[in-house]
Amino acid sequence: MTGKPSMEVELAGVVLKNPVMTASGTFGSGMEYGEFFDLSLLGAVVTKGVADVPWPGNPVPRVAETASGMLNAIGLQNPGIDVFIDRDLPFLAGYDTKVIVNVCGHSEEEYLRVVERLADTDADMLEINISCPNVREGGIAFGTDPAAVEKITKAVKRAARQPVIMKLSPNVTDIKVMARAAESGGADAVSLINTLTGMKIDIEKRCFALANRTGGLSGPAIKPVALRMVYEASHAVKIPVIGMGGIASGEDAVEFLMAGARAVSVGTASFRDPLAAPRAAQGIEDYLIRHGLTDVKDIIGCV
Amino acid sequence: MRKERAGVVFQEQIADHIYSLSLKAGFAKEVKPGQFVLLYSSDRSRLLPRPISICQVSRETGTIRLVYRIAGEGTREFSGLRPGDGIDILGPVGNGFPIADFKDKKVLLVGGGIGIPPLLGAAYELEHPVFAAGYRSETYLLDDLSARGRVLVATEDGSLGVRGNVLDAIRQEYQKPSELPDAFFACGPLPMLRALAEFAGEQGLPCYVSLEERMACGIGACLGCITKTAGVDGHSKVHNARICTDGPVFRAEEVDWS
Ligand SMILES: Cc1cc2nc3c(=O)[nH]c(=O)nc-3n(C[C@H](O)[C@H](O)[C@H](O)COP(=O)(O)OP(=O)(O)OC[C@H]3O[C@@H](n4cnc5c(N)ncnc54)[C@H](O)[C@@H]3O)c2cc1C
Ligand SMILES: Cc1cc2nc3c(=O)[nH]c(=O)nc-3n(C[C@H](O)[C@H](O)[C@H](O)COP(=O)(O)O)c2cc1C
Numbered sequence: 001m002t003g004k005p006s007m008e009v010e011l012a013g014v015v016l017k018n019p020v021m022t023a024s025g026t027f028g029s030g031m032e033y034g035e036f037f038d039l040s041l042l043g044a045v046v047t048k049g050v051a052d053v054p055w056p057g058n059p060v061p062r063v064a065e066t067a068s069g070m071l072n073a074i075g076l077q078n079p080g081i082d083v084f085i086d087r088d089l090p091f092l093a094g095y096d097t098k099v100i101v102n103v104c105g106h107s108e109e110e111y112l113r114v115v116e117r118l119a120d121t122d123a124d125m126l127e128i129n130i131s132c133p134n135v136r137e138g139g140i141a142f143g144t145d146p147a148a149v150e151k152i153t154k155a156v157k158r159a160a161r162q163p164v165i166m167k168l169s170p171n172v173t174d175i176k177v178m179a180r181a182a183e184s185g186g187a188d189a190v191s192l193i194n195t196l197t198g199m200k201i202d203i204e205k206r207c208f209a210l211a212n213r214t215g216g217l218s219g220p221a222i223k224p225v226a227l228r229m230v231y232e233a234s235h236a237v238k239i240p241v242i243g244m245g246g247i248a249s250g251e252d253a254v255e256f257l258m259a260g261a262r263a264v265s266v267g268t269a270s271f272r273d274p275l276a277a278p279r280a281a282q283g284i285e286d287y288l289i290r291h292g293l294t295d296v297k298d299i300i301g302c303v
Numbered sequence: 304m305r306k307e308r309a310g311v312v313f314q315e316q317i318a319d320h321i322y323s324l325s326l327k328a329g330f331a332k333e334v335k336p337g338q339f340v341l342l343y344s345s346d347r348s349r350l351l352p353r354p355i356s357i358c359q360v361s362r363e364t365g366t367i368r369l370v371y372r373i374a375g376e377g378t379r380e381f382s383g384l385r386p387g388d389g390i391d392i393l394g395p396v397g398n399g400f401p402i403a404d405f406k407d408k409k410v411l412l413v414g415g416g417i418g419i420p421p422l423l424g425a426a427y428e429l430e431h432p433v434f435a436a437g438y439r440s441e442t443y444l445l446d447d448l449s450a451r452g453r454v455l456v457a458t459e460d461g462s463l464g465v466r467g468n469v470l471d472a473i474r475q476e477y478q479k480p481s482e483l484p485d486a487f488f489a490c491g492p493l494p495m496l497r498a499l500a501e502f503a504g505e506q507g508l509p510c511y512v513s514l515e516e517r518m519a520c521g522i523g524a525c526l527g528c529i530t531k532t533a534g535v536d537g538h539s540k541v542h543n544a545r546i547c548t549d550g551p552v553f554r555a556e557e558v559d560w561s
């Protein structure tokens with residue numbers, strides 16, 4: 001065999017140089033991790049959720065460690081779309097990677113305001129977070145009812161200039177129904193899973209470990225659940241599925257690709273190893289070489 | 304900030320549950336007092352880094368000294384490290400104390416509980432350090448502190464120094480305003496920091512506090528470790544600063560103590 005295998009994948013007309021991106025909220029807008037590696041090594045950077053105005057987020061403690069995972073209840077703290085467009089997008093424009101902007105809101109109007117502001121920026125894609133378990137209104141309220149998923153997807157699609165990824169919640173009875181709802185609303189892709197709602201109690205202090213009481217579980221602990229849902233979703237819809245949940249290595253990423261994901265996101269793993277995302281990309285390539293494969297597309301959905 | 308495999312040079316227990324660990328760190332030359340490191344467990348089920356303050360640094364030998372208390376499984380694991388072992392660390396993290404502005408001033412370094420270690424490193428860069436150290440009962444690091452400056456000691460049970468907390472010791476020592484220090488650098492439990500900030504405010508003296516919070520990334524990306532601030536923060540444009548990278552040291556007036 002000669003040369004390197006092809007790592008390119010395509011999502012709704014957007015070509016990524018490799019299938020690895022960052023999971024929203026675990027990577028900021030890349031500035032901090034940019035101190036550790038060249039962001040151009042990534043297929044895409046997915047930014048922290050951004051709203052129409054700054055959001056202060058939840059009280060602390062916001063994070064807690066659990067066995068092979070963590071709970072977070074950040075509450076979508078973000079500087080708002082104006083600062084994001086002035087500061088974060090120009091920073092990311094300096095790298096040869098795609099930029100996917102994660103959007104949050106409390107209401108349809110708030111989502112649309114952000115989507116409209118992004119229309120004349122060079123963001124490559126939008127990811128609509130309808131699955132955050134840590135804010136009371138909006139977020140997950142949109143993500144757990146199929147009619148609401150379809151409605152918000154339609155509204156966003158009408159307003160958006162870029163391709164739209166709907167980010168699905170795992171806190172539902174049947175992920176296939178939600179994926180189909182996003183597809184019939186016109187979504188260009190779906191991404192999953194967001195965090196699973198969980199809880200931790202400090203038995204010495206007799207109180208919740210998180211000020212918000214509940215938080216979203218992420219990390220290796222959720223990987224088998226995430227993988228099952230990615231498999232189900234990718235067999236329920238024709239649009240591409242972006243898989244995430246506990247990916248910490250190239251091998252983990254290969255599992256998600258084989259389950260049917262067209263691309264994958266590395267989230268919590270970056271907290272343990274700032275280089276986790278580029279290492280996962282390298283790990284996929286190593287796997288392909290080891291197995292004499294020439295194209296990453298050959299393993300997508302192969303099981 | 305760099306992540307690397309650090310070698311253990313030396314470790315000893317210095318008090319009940321308290322350990323002193325010396326590590327060879329490639330970034331030792333860059334360390335400023337008041338900065339901290341992230342230590343990663345070798346057990347992958349313990350995902351998140353443990354933030355520990357840098358107590359002292361030797362730029363010549365490229366070593367850093369950490370002094371920590373066993374608080375749970377992660378720190379228990381670290382207490383088993385022996386010379387020759389390796390551990391993944393990331394550092395140096397955070398801003399550190401504003402040494403340059405106070406180098407030749409009289410700074411009172413106020414520490415409570417496991418907040419004392421970073422003050423030792425600060426004392427080595429100041430010309431006139433004085434310590435106020437608060438302990439529950441058993442003291443630790445006292446010889447190291449005394450070698451660098453005078454130490455006001457407070458113990459809760461009165462076994463050494465003033466009976467009570469470190470603020471009691473400070474009030475007793477500085478009865479005349481003319482004797483007061485020029486500034487305070489502090490690290491310790493939140494109630495202690497709050498009381499000191501109030502005291503310094505009454506005296507119109509600058510006070511810098513080192514804060515703690517649960518961390519996930521430890522490098523400023525996740526917004527897990529915020530403190531409420533009086534003013535709008537530079538990063539998120541709300542009233543939250545990141546303790547890991549905007550801090551851990553804040554001027555007392557910057558913090559929303561409510
Ligand atoms: C900037 C900073 C500097 C610190 N410096 C020191 C020091 O010099 N010496 C020292 O003994 N301790 C220090 N601490 C506290 C130290 O980080 C915790 O005691 C340690 O993380 C406990 O880990 P564990 O696995 O033993 O406990 P566990 O309770 O098992 O830890 C579970 C999780 O909670 C986190 N956690 C638990 N307690 C704390 C805490 N007090 N602060 C932040 N996170 C916590 C852990 O990091 C871990 O993610 C510092 C904390 C911060 C934020
Ligand atoms: C600290 C933290 C913050 C997050 N913030 C967001 C967010 O702003 N928007 C979003 O869609 N998902 C957010 N997520 C969810 C992740 O993007 C991802 O879906 C989830 O963590 C599962 O992947 P992982 O196990 O690799 O972390 C966040 C997760 C964590 C741990």
Ligand code: FES
Nearest residue numbers: 519521525526547
């Ligand atoms: S721990 Fe992630 S921002 Fe401070």
